[in-house]
Amino acid sequence: MASGWFYVTCLVLGSLGSMCVLFTVYWMQYWRGGFAWDGSISMFNWHPVLMVTGMVVLYGAASLVYRLPQSWVGPKLPWKSLHAGLHLLAFIFTVVGLVAVFRFHSHGNIAHLYSLHSWLGITTVILFASQWALGFAIFLLPWASLWVRSLLKPIHVFFGAAILALSIASVISGINEKLIFSLNNATKPYSSLPSEAVFANSTGLLVLAFGLLVLYVLLASSWKRPEPGILTDRQLLLQLGPGSRPFPVTYVPVTVRQSYEPW
Secondary structure, three states, X not given: OHHHHHHHHHHHHHXXXXXXXXXXXXXXXXXXXXXXXXXXXXXXXXXXXXXXHHHHHHHHHHHOHHHOHHHHOOOOHHHHHHHHHHHHHHHHHHHXXXXXXXXXXXXXXXXXXXXXXXXXXXXXXHHHHHHHHHHHHHHHOOOXXXXXXXXXXXXXXXXXXXXXXXXXXXXXXXXXHHHHHHHOOOOOOHHHOOHHHHHHHHHXXXXXXXXXXXXXXXXXXXHOOOOOOEEOHHHHHHHHOOOOOOOOOOOOOEEOOOOOOOO
């Protein structure tokens, strides 16, 4: 039953993540003039799309790789590679999104990094880059000993969740900042809540809902990867294949030896 709820939650997350990206694209296309790569405001429009896609949706998907029950058995290297690869893809999207906004600012003689949104965003990106480099060096490459990985794992997990929370804060503050700048001199100001503001605010709520659900899955104890040396009945069923039941299910953890690398 717990496994069934996990996959239902994954389906909801996939839907929410897709909506976050599609809503952001529609906002930029319908109300903000579409996309270009020429230093104009249309180049800026890539920034929110790429940041939402990279720092929220792809980052959230990468964070949940080790919650998949299939990752609990057998060699962990393929799952490590998937985890690192999704994070790298998220980082590439993020870098391109930053290039878009910095080039737009330079083209329009606009100051860089002066708002709270920009401070939050650049702090998040720096932490993300540091976290990925540390994870690649310690957890993906084979040189680090198990005690070093055990020591750094709680730090790695904490900053992983913290970066996602900071990403959500950055996106929400960015949506608010964009609306204030765009609607400040418009016929219908932000305070009158025109249709663009309603749509963009709704996009922010979708981002918040996606992020909070990812954090819930990360923190749910029943969906965490079991500690090394502990193999549950669900893991045994995964090892034996679909339809197999090696013993009556009692949901009592069974201690066994594991020959593969646990971290």
